[in-house]
Amino acid sequence: MLEQVTVIGAGVMGHGIAQTVAAGGIPVRLYDLAADTLQRAEASINDNLNLYVQQKALSAEQKQQICKRIQYTTDLDDSLLGSGMILEAIPEVPDLKRQLFEKLEERCGPEVIIASNTSTLPLSTLIRHAVHPERYIIAHFINPAPLIPLVEVVKHELTSESALQATVNLLNRIGKSPVVLKREVPGFIANRLQAALLREAMALIEQGVADAPDIDRVIKDGPGFRWAFIGPVETADYGGLDTWKRVLDNLLPDLDKGEKAPETINRLVARNDLGAKTGRGLCSYEGVSVEEQLQARDTSFIKLLQMKQALARSQGS
Template sequence: MIERITIIGSGVMGSNIALSFAVNGYSVIVNDIKEEFLVKAKGRMIENLSILLDEGELNEESVQTALANISYSVHLDEAAREADFIIEAIPEKIELKWGLFQKLEALMKPDTIVASNTSTFPISRLMEKASFADRMIITHFFNPAHIVPLVEIVRHRETKVEVVEEIVSLIRRIGKEPILLKKEISGFIANRLQTALMREAFYLLKEGAATARDIDTAITAGPGFRWAFTGPIEIADFGGLDTWQSVFENVARELDQSTGAPEVIRDLVRENKLGTKTGQGIYPYDECSVSEKLNERDRLLIKLRRVKK
């Protein structure tokens, strides 16, 4: 039975994954390599809890309970020693993950389940230098992790069936919607679909088909409006498979077929225009507007989640 949870990595994903468990009554230790990272994570979680409070998702008592459920440590041995379930949410560098897993082998209990939040590496790659594949799993949360319901779950070929069942049950208990991949596939499901869409969006931007804002609006006011409740396969059924056969035959050959990052993105990265983190990407940002936009996004997602329930 999973009771004590450790999140290793206190960035945006790690801190919000911790919040997902804490608001649902689980004891969580958040671990990182520097105290300053943990201080920043705590501030982020307090701000996110205040939004949940304002939106009526939590009351004052449940906010305080969630905060009390979270502790912090820069000592990996302390964080891992009694954990029933450990989620790794450190940077996407395979050497860092290998090093962490090797350390965990000597620190954690023999029955501790370990998960990675990776969106990049197949689980077989993660386990190349560790020997606990039978209790290893990927739990891929989506940003903002304390709001977005989806969690993609990927098992190793050696992962015990009971481990998979326990984690799927746990993810459901914290109000998430897990999907279990039936095979190991690069990018999993959601990021493959998202990447295909974004490749075409940036191609249209490069070709001057429309402004960036109008391309975004084409999704938020069109397909994205429906996708919140109806997925692409069901949409094909609703529209008629004969109709979609014609759409594919008429449009598919015209779509971008590139296999690398879009030219627009590569150019901006070379100029260190990385988006909100640097104040300039496709759109300009200042520090105040980024915070306001993130909070507005979270409030809208909370409302959408409430409707979907």
């Protein structure tokens, strides 16, 4: 059984992953290059946990225990001490990941599993020089990692069965919902589905069918309301496949088939209007605090998570 986990990279994903592992009861060492990055990560974890306490998802005592399980370090060797699994969350830059993996190969015994959080990079291209390719796997968390249950697990051709099992066991142990892909495919499953939906959403905006807030409301109050409990495949079965056959035959020829990012997104990116992080994007952020919006988002996710967990308990699953 794993007694210590290392998380490498303390940015958007890494700090949340470290918090998730610690909340699952496992001591974790969080490594990054600079002390100030780790200080920001610690402050973010503290803010996240304060929100859970405020929402009664954790007691103050539980918060203290979680905090005690996380050690912060800028020393790679120190971060690896006693660790049976490394969760890598450094930037999506192939050379950075390759260099890191080479350092890990030199430092870790063959039994240590290395799971990358890459969203898009094929694992086989990052580990060409690995002495132990069988220990590598992808564990793709979704932002915000502590609250979104899904983790996509992707093997490459040489990933060992034991590395796969250990990864799935860890994710189950920390309360995640791992889905193992049968084979590697760009974007895995979640981002492929999201990209298909965003492409059509942008086409509807560009064709003047509706503005962004109404498109979002259609999803939040319509299909998205269902999606917290039933997926698109179940939806088709419940609705009737004869009906869905007609829907698909009638509609698919009319859907957007663009192969590049939509024009509206290109235009905004060229102006550096990148959304919440620059205060301008597809939605309006005038007079609103993005910080407060993110807190409101996380509060909703906490409540949904609590409700789903309570329902699962009452249904005995």
